[in-house]
Amino acid sequence: MRLLFSFAPLLAATLLSSTACQRQVAVTTPTDDTAGPVSGPSTPAPVANPTTEATPEPAMVSFDTTARPAWLQKKISALQAEKPQNPRARILSYTLDGKTVYYQSAPCCDQFTTLYDAKGKVICQPDGGITGRGDGKCPDFEKNRTNEKLVWEDAR
Template identity: 65%
Template sequence: MLESDTTARPQWLKQRIATVLAERKRNPITRILRYTYGGQTVYYISAPCCDQYSNVFDTKGKLICQPDGGITGKGDGKCPDFDKNKTNEKLVWQDPR
């Protein structure tokens, strides 16, 4: 079980969560995880389905990369070392529905 992240969520992230909750439930459910990557705090938002990209954002909500998903399953290639180098995993939120 992941340790839950209890720090204040940035406004852009609260808006993302509200958007997910306004849509129909996804399968697999959306999960948001916080990591340390490349010397900074980042947020990983899981892909809604097959062949779609997962997204990694900085604390200001700027897209850094898409580490997995897509046709190849390897993302957009902008952070191929994400899985190997991410640390301090914390569960920020997951769809409770």
């Protein structure tokens, strides 16, 4: 047994030197794109000025301002008077069962969104909350909504 332990360091050194020294791997990284065509699918070159903002600049967003009801304009004014939300407050309009409805985003994490009818009455809270499924009063909203339009988004 003692003989085995005396050969163990020699055996380990032999194994390491016999396999490690024989494998000389050279890794090179191209520094320019003049290497020529590459077989297989190509990867697009990185953008010179990468964007860090997921949403478009406020000036680029076009809002649907046609026939905003008075109650909705008051809601927008109230949101603008508050501290800016993160994520930005948004109001979208949809057609649901042939009628126009308005969807207000939630101010933050695990809070309910709100769905209003054309007169400003709360229909339901379609998503958000701890489960992400809202209050359960309009479970088919996501499947049945059509004609999405951005009515307003806080630009601050």
